[in-house]
Amino acid sequence: MSILTQESSQQSFLSAFLTAGCDSVAHALRKSFLAAIWFVFLTFPIMVIRVNTIENTVVWRWENMAYIAISIFFGSYIWRWLLARKEIKKDESKEETRFEGLLTQVQTKPVLKYAALGVIALIAIAFPQVVDLYQTNIMVSCLVYVVLGLGLNIVVGLAGLLDLGYVAFYAVGAYAYALCNMHWGLGFWYALPLGAVLGTLLGVLLGFPVLRLRGDYLAIVTLGFGEIIRLVLENWGEVTMGPSGISRIDRPEFFNMKMSIVDSTTYMYYIMIGLVIFTIFFVNRLQNSRIGRAWLALREDEIACQAMGIDKMKTKLLAFALGATWAGMAGVVFAAKTSFINPASFTFWESAIILSIVVIGGMGSIRGVIAGAIILVLLPEYLRDFAEFRMLLFGAIMVLVMVFRPQGLISAKRKIYKYEASNTASAGNE
Amino acid sequence: MNNPVLNVKSVSKDFGGIRALDEADLVVNDKEIVALIGPNGAGKTTFFNCITGIYTPTSGDVLIDPGAKGDALRINGKKPNIVTELGMARTFQNIRxxxxxxxxxxxxxxxxxxxxxxxxxxxxxxxxxxxxxxxxxxxxxxxxxxxxxxxxxxxxxxxxxxxxxxxxxxxxxxxTDPFLLLLDEPAAGMNPQETLELEELINQIRELFQISIMLIEHDMKMVMSMSDRIYVLEYGRMIAEGTPQEIANNPAVIKAYLGEDDDA
Known part of the structure; x- marks a missing residue:
């Protein structure tokens, strides 16, 4: 009896798999067939034709065409099944995945929470001791992106302002340190607050005129500003050294001690860990404050917000400037880490990556942004084995995340003010 | 005689060639409930937007005097958040x-x-x-x-x-701790029972907070029973002002709402 029910459930699974998102088996067959044809057509020029430039002959690789047709034909079944499953899931539960449920559980139970934090801390501390220089170096740049992501998260995730020129503030921080170091030998630890202050100032300066705009318009104007900063850096040769950049920037010193490159990278790593912790603390507190509340309200309804006495301009400007502060600091660290900067490091591509970190990780979610940074920065590194397919895979993963988890890897969970008889606002999550 | 807490003097608002408000005057006294009524499209919400800073009036003065002490402050063109800070808080016709x-x-x-x-x-x-x-x-x-x-x-x-x-x-x-509460159609979409409860609430708010209330409303029963004074707006002009009884018997108001026999 039990075997029979199992069999029938298997049968129903199979039929569900075969007809997912379609009316009938025939319909599904036709869809898959069309998809296969379409992909064969799309990939024909790159997968089938190969020109041998030495012998001036064309090699026709028909077998590739067959591989593509077959894999797309079956792949489309899986794709439709996944999409259908996602639809069912959406109806069933309130979009909390098993992973997120686990996270919530870990956070609500103090024992688990501290255990998890301890494990993370231990891994973070031990990391540079265990792995080699290359890995530590990658991790440092990953942490720089975590800080950048968390900074942009204030602007995009919390205040809902789409900023495509975030890299401008990053560049300002980096150049501030590089130039001060070159001319006056200013040390890293003095440059870090200087970068933060300059970032803030520029944020206010740029924010003032552009924050009258909303949504797409704001995005375009910030994009323009980002490019302007880069072009200034590129063309103002007397000051910025132009496209050739500035080299031999000092790495951070530790009580004037000379350090080997390995030690110095390890030191950099710990500095970044500290900065990340500081940033998380800062953003978290900010989010759960009067200001964070105002940002949320502003994101939801600007007119109502103003009618309730919130100064729109001031509130937005604050978000913009605070975001820029972190970009400025990250810039200083970047300059110190690479010890060479030029305008090519601050292109629009960089802004796009930082924004992707925020969006893919989960807007407004600190854990999400960290996850996003780790994936988006480390993935291309570890995908180096796949050589020329690296960026293709990277793009495919981004598309997949957006199809299956449009709210980001770890969606934002806000601390909700709850009124309880004990007259305190108690924390929910995050 | 008390000084008015809100004194609107011949305020006009043009949208391109359309005059949405035409030299409208309105006074709200301390702890008064004032209703603003008028047919659809008469300019009631535009009037609200003009006095709360969402629009800047084309001409005229909006004067407020939070303590009813006689030192009025002109608030034309001030931003909505400033107006709210000064003590005029509003609700919206379409809930926001x-x-x-x-x-x-x-x-x-x-x-x-x-x-x-x-x-x-x-x-x-x-x-x-x-x-x-x-x-x-x-x-x-x-x-x-x-x-x-x-x-x-x-x-x-x-x-x-x-x-x-x-x-x-x-x-x-x-x-927001206002001295004047502006309600834009608070009873819209409510059933008679809810409307009654709302009326009670508004009266209670006035007693408790000692504030003035101005409301736009279409529910005539509610307006007539709770307002101290009523203003009637038609095509951007204030056509009448008075107590509920006066308004109910005002020929111009009846004409505005019901129309009249047209001889011409």
């Missing part, structure tokens, strides 16, 4: 709550302009900030209780029933 925030948080937003803690307070979470946050939560809860929404306190505002959302908007406006 913050949907993903709870009822409590919506009211807490209303208290934003009466609180101070800034970035440093948020980061350090010092004594003053914690005390302020606690006070904000307490006060917000009191206001919710007052409008009868204490059971919805932790509910997302988008999940609340329509009539309750209207009440929440009133609580949020009250949280």
């Amino acid at each position: 709550l913050f949907p993903s925030m709870t009822a409590l948080e919506n009211v807490m937003i209303g208290m934003h302009c009466r609180t101070k803690s800034a970035v440093w307070g948020a980061i350090s979470r010092n004594k003053a900030t914690r005390a302020e946050e606690r006070a904000v939560v307490e006060r917000s809860y009191e206001l919710l209780k007052l409008v009868g929404l204490d059971e919805f306190v932790n509910e997302l505002s988008s999940n609340m029933p329509y009539g309750k959302q209207r009440r929440l908007e009133i609580a949020r406006a009250l949280a």
Whole structure:
């Protein structure tokens, strides 16, 4: 009896798999067939034709065409099944995945929470001791992106302002340190607050005129500003050294001690860990404050917000400037880490990556942004084995995340003010 | 004679070639309930938008005098948030709550302009900030209780029933500590029972907070029973002003609402 029910459930699974998102088996067959044809057509020029430039002959690789047709034909079944499953899931539960449920559980139970934090801390501390220089170096740049992501998260995730020129503030921080170091030998630890202050100032300066705009318009104007900063850096040769950049920037010193490159990278790593912790603390507190509340309200309804006495301009400007502060600091660290900067490091591509970190990780979610940074920065590194397919895979993963988890890897969970008889606002999550 | 808390002097508003408001005058006295009525498209909401700073009037003066002391302040062209800070709070005809925030948080937003803690307070979470946050939560809860929404306190505002959302908007406006409460069609979409309860609430608010209330409303029964004075707006012009009895018998008003026999 039990075997029979199992069999029938298997049968129903199979039929569900075969007809997912379609009316009938025939319909599904036709869809898959069309998809296969379409992909064969799309990939024909790159997968089938190969020109041998030495012998001036064309090699026709028909077998590739067959591989593509077959894999797309079956792949489309899986794709439709996944999409259908996602639809069912959406109806069933309130979009909390098993992973997120686990996270919530870990956070609500103090024992688990501290255990998890301890494990993370231990891994973070031990990391540079265990792995080699290359890995530590990658991790440092990953942490720089975590800080950048968390900074942009204030602007995009919390205040809902789409900023495509975030890299401008990053560049300002980096150049501030590089130039001060070159001319006056200013040390890293003095440059870090200087970068933060300059970032803030520029944020206010740029924010003032552009924050009258909303949504797409704001995005375009910030994009323009980002490019302007880069072009200034590129063309103002007397000051910025132009496209050739500035080299031999000092790495951070530790009580004037000379350090080997390995030690110095390890030191950099710990500095970044500290900065990340500081940033998380800062953003978290900010989010759960009067200001964070105002940002949320502003994101939801600007007119109502103003009618309730919130100064729109001031509130937005604050978000913009605070975001820029972190970009400025990250810039200083970047300059110190690479010890060479030029305008090519601050292109629009960089802004796009930082924004992707925020969006893919989960807007407004600190854990999400960290996850996003780790994936988006480390993935291309570890995908180096796949050589020329690296960026293709990277793009495919981004598309997949957006199809299956449009709210980001770890969606934002806000601390909700709850009124309880004990007259305190108690924390929910995050 | 008391000084008016709100004195609108011949305010006009043009949208391109269309004159939405044409030299409208209006006075609200201390602790008075004033209704603004008029046919659809008469310019009532435009009038509200002009006095709350969402629009800048083309001409005329909007004067406020929060304490009714006789030193009026001109507020034309001031931003909406400044107007609210000065003490005029409004609700919206089409409810504009913050949907993903709870009822409590919506009211807490209303208290934003009466609180101070800034970035440093948020980061350090010092004594003053914690005390302020606690006070904000307490006060917000009191206001919710007052409008009868204490059971919805932790509910997302988008999940609340329509009539309750209207009440929440009133609580949020009250949280800004106004001297004049402006209600844009507070009874729209409510059944007779809810309308009665709302009327009771508005009267109660006036008694408790000692504030003036101005409302736009289409429910004539409610307007007639609760207003001290009524203004009638038609095609952007104030065509009548007076007590409910005077308005009910005013030929111009009857003409505006019902039309008249046309001989010409």
